[in-house]
Amino acid sequence: MxxxxxxxxxxxxxxxxxxxxxxxxxxxxxxxxxxxxxxxxxxxxGVHPPSLDVLDRVGAAEPLVAEAVPVRRGVARSGGRTLGTVDFDRAHPRWPFVAALxxxxxxxxxxxxxxxxxxxxxxxxxxxxxxxxxxxxxxxxxxxxxxxxxxxxxxxxxxxxxxxxxxxxxxxxxPLRRYPDRYVMCDVADDTGLGADAVVHLERRGVVESFPLPGGVRRFVVLLDDDAARTSDGTRPTEAVPDPEMIARLVAERTGIEVDPGTATMTSAFGVQRRLxxxxxxxxxxxxxxxxxxxxxxxxxxxxxxxxxxxxxxxxxxxxxxxxxxxxxxxxxxxxxxxxxxxxxxxxxxxxxxxxALGRPVGPAVGVARQVGLSAALHLPTRRLLASLYSMRFV
Structure with missing residues (x-):
C-alpha cells in the first residue's frame, strides 16, 4: 500500500x-x-484579492486574471437611482479588483x-x-x-x-440552520451597458444583483418574494431549474433592465443554509x-x-x-x-x-430608511471599510 x-x-x-x-x-x-x-x-x-495571493503561490493567479473580468467597482442602486459606489482601487496593491470568472x-x-x-x-x-x-x-x-x-x-x-x-x-x-431566502440566477448576454461594474439593486420586492463575466455575459441573481411565479411544471424554483423567462421578468419588474432570456447559458436556483x-x-x-x-x-x-x-x-x-x-x-x-x-x-x-438581510423585501418606510442609510454609508469614509469587507481583506 x-x-x-x-x-x-x-x-x-x-x-x-x-x-x-x-x-x-x-x-x-x-x-x-x-x-x-x-x-x-x-x-x-468571484475571486477576491486574498485568494489571488494564494493562487499566485502555485502560478494560477495570472492565467486566471488574464481570462477574468476585473470588477473594480460595486454600485448600489434603489428605486431607479444610484445610492453610491464601493471602489476596490485600494483593496490590494497588486489586485485592486475582484476577478469574475x-x-x-x-x-x-x-x-x-x-x-x-x-x-x-x-x-x-x-x-x-x-x-x-x-x-x-x-x-x-x-x-x-x-x-x-x-x-x-x-x-x-x-x-x-x-x-x-x-x-x-x-x-x-x-449543526444546520436553514434560512427562508430563495434565489434564482441566470447568465445572459450583457446588453445592459453596465460595463465591468457589479450592480446591486436593493428593491422593495427583493434584491437583484448582477455581475459581468467574460465573453459579454452578465450574471443576474434574484431573491424570490412571495409573489414570484412557480416554474412551468408547477414546482418551486428551488426544486427545479428555473425558467429564464421568469428570471428576466423579475429583473425587468424590479430594475427596469431588459435582458434576453433566449441568450441564457446557465440557470440555477438555490436556498441558503449555514452549517459550521x-x-x-x-x-x-x-x-x-x-x-x-x-x-x-x-x-x-x-x-x-x-x-x-x-x-x-x-x-x-x-x-x-x-x-x-x-x-x-x-x-x-x-x-x-x-x-x-x-x-x-x-x-x-x-x-x-x-x-x-439588506436584500430582503421591505415595506415603504423601511425601504426609504434603507436608502438613506446606505447612501450615507457609501458617501462617507466608511465606503473604504466597505470595500475592504467586500473584497475579504480582513478574512
Whole structure:
C-alpha cells in the first residue's frame, strides 16, 4: 500500500488548490474525487484579492486574471437611482479588483497547475468507503470503476463538500440552520451597458444583483418574494431549474433592465443554509472548505474561504511532516490554525447574513430608511471599510 504525505478527499476547487499548495512545497499528494467528469455548472464566480495571493503561490493567479473580468467597482442602486459606489482601487496593491470568472474555468486552471506540479495526482471516479486512523497514518479505502482502491497518508484533508462523508465518518457534528431566502440566477448576454461594474439593486420586492463575466455575459441573481411565479411544471424554483423567462421578468419588474432570456447559458436556483462544524481537526484529518463551513453564497465568500483554509493549513502540515517524517503527532499542532480559521469564518458568516438581510423585501418606510442609510454609508469614509469587507481583506 502506497503511503502519501497527504491524501485530499474531494477534487473541487478547494481540494485541488490545497493539493497544489502542498505539491509546491515538495510533498507527495493524492486527490480522490468521486465525480467521474469535471463539473460544468458555474456557481461561484468571484475571486477576491486574498485568494489571488494564494493562487499566485502555485502560478494560477495570472492565467486566471488574464481570462477574468476585473470588477473594480460595486454600485448600489434603489428605486431607479444610484445610492453610491464601493471602489476596490485600494483593496490590494497588486489586485485592486475582484476577478469574475466562471467556476468551471477556474477549476480547469487549478487542475492544470496541479497536473504540472504533481502529475497524475488527481484520480477521478473514486468514492471513499472507510477511513481509519492509526497512530502514525490514516488508512483510506474506496471504490473506483475498476475495483477497490486503498491508500495511506500521514495526513488527510477533507474537501468533500457540505455533506462531507469524511466529517460523517469522524462523527463531527455540524449543526444546520436553514434560512427562508430563495434565489434564482441566470447568465445572459450583457446588453445592459453596465460595463465591468457589479450592480446591486436593493428593491422593495427583493434584491437583484448582477455581475459581468467574460465573453459579454452578465450574471443576474434574484431573491424570490412571495409573489414570484412557480416554474412551468408547477414546482418551486428551488426544486427545479428555473425558467429564464421568469428570471428576466423579475429583473425587468424590479430594475427596469431588459435582458434576453433566449441568450441564457446557465440557470440555477438555490436556498441558503449555514452549517459550521463544531471542530475541523480530528487527529490527522482536517476539514476544509464546505466540509468545515457552509455559509450563505450571497457575497461570494464560500469558495474563497476554502482557499484561505488551504493556504493556512499547508504550512502547518509541512511543519508536522518535517518532524520525524510525520510519524509522531503533537495533538496541539493544529490548534492555532483551527482557532484562527474559526474566527475568520465567523466574521464571514456574519457578513453574509448582513448581506442577505439588506436584500430582503421591505415595506415603504423601511425601504426609504434603507436608502438613506446606505447612501450615507457609501458617501462617507466608511465606503473604504466597505470595500475592504467586500473584497475579504480582513478574512
Amino acid at each position: 502506497i503511503t502519501h504525505d497527504v491524501v485530499v478527499v474531494g477534487g473541487g476547487p478547494v481540494g485541488v488548490l490545497a493539493a497544489a499548495l502542498l505539491a509546491a512545497r515538495g510533498l507527495d499528494v493524492a486527490v480522490w474525487e468521486r465525480r467521474a467528469e469535471a463539473p460544468s455548472l458555474s456557481r461561484a464566480i 466562471q467556476q468551471h474555468r477556474t477549476e480547469q486552471l487549478l487542475r492544470d497547475r496541479l497536473e504540472a506540479l504533481a502529475p497524475g495526482s488527481l484520480r477521478r471516479g473514486v468514492s471513499l468507503d472507510t477511513l481509519e486512523q492509526e497512530p502514525d497514518r490514516v488508512l483510506l479505502r474506496g471504490t473506483a470503476d475498476d475495483g477497490p482502491v486503498e491508500a495511506a497518508a500521514r495526513f488527510v484533508l477533507a474537501a468533500d463538500g457540505a455533506r462531507s462523508p469524511v466529517r460523517g465518518a469522524l462523527g463531527i457534528d455540524a 462544524a463544531r471542530r475541523t481537526v480530528a487527529g490527522r484529518v482536517v476539514l476544509i472548505g464546505d466540509a468545515a463551513h457552509e455559509i450563505s453564497p450571497i457575497g461570494g465568500q464560500g469558495m474563497n474561504l476554502g482557499w484561505l483554509d488551504a493556504d493556512a493549513v499547508a504550512p502547518v502540515i509541512a511543519r508536522a511532516l518535517r518532524s520525524a517524517g510525520g510519524r509522531r503527532l503533537d495533538p496541539t499542532v493544529f490548534r492555532a490554525y483551527e482557532e484562527a480559521r474559526r474566527r475568520s469564518v465567523g466574521r464571514s458568516a456574519r457578513q453574509a447574513e448582513i448581506n442577505m
